[in-house]
Amino acid sequence: MGLPARSQLLPSTRQITARVWSSRTLTTTRPLRQIEPRYPVDTQPEKPINFYKTHGRAFFKAITLAFLTYQIAYWAWLTLETEEVMDQKKREIKSLESEVRLLDDSRKSHRPGT
Template structure:
């Protein structure tokens, strides 16, 4: 009766100080297949929705800031461009007015006195 549950005594360990006990049983049946993942450390494939749940706010914030930065830069460029065009037009008007005055003065000076 004592032979059924008795563990085997294996040779001494590499250090040679303590015996190693084994309670391994020998069976001829295969273990059942598990339906879970093969390895505990293998990550599950991520679904796209998980990405947006995790990073959605940061992504939205980055896109919004980029859009606002673009709008501010565009508005500043448009304002400077408008000021430049208006300055060119004012200079052109002044030169044309001075040309008209010169032509008017020369016309008045060549007019015969009556």
């Protein structure tokens, strides 16, 4: 006995096209009846532990990355602010030193007897 020919095993393209056209609906409105789900619906709510079992690592990773990003931004901001304050203090010291020199020179020039 021989094997059946390939054309006998597989449906022809005409048969497939006929099936597709016969099962298509041409309306764009939804049916009025509600479709029952094919799987059983649990009546009990899901426990919170199940959420953390499935999403715990991703949640921990997101929180950790957010915390690290905040710490890096805070450190950078603090460094820049410290440099700005130090620069202001140095400028203030220079201006005060120049003012002291001017006052000292004017005092020496007005001193009678020197």
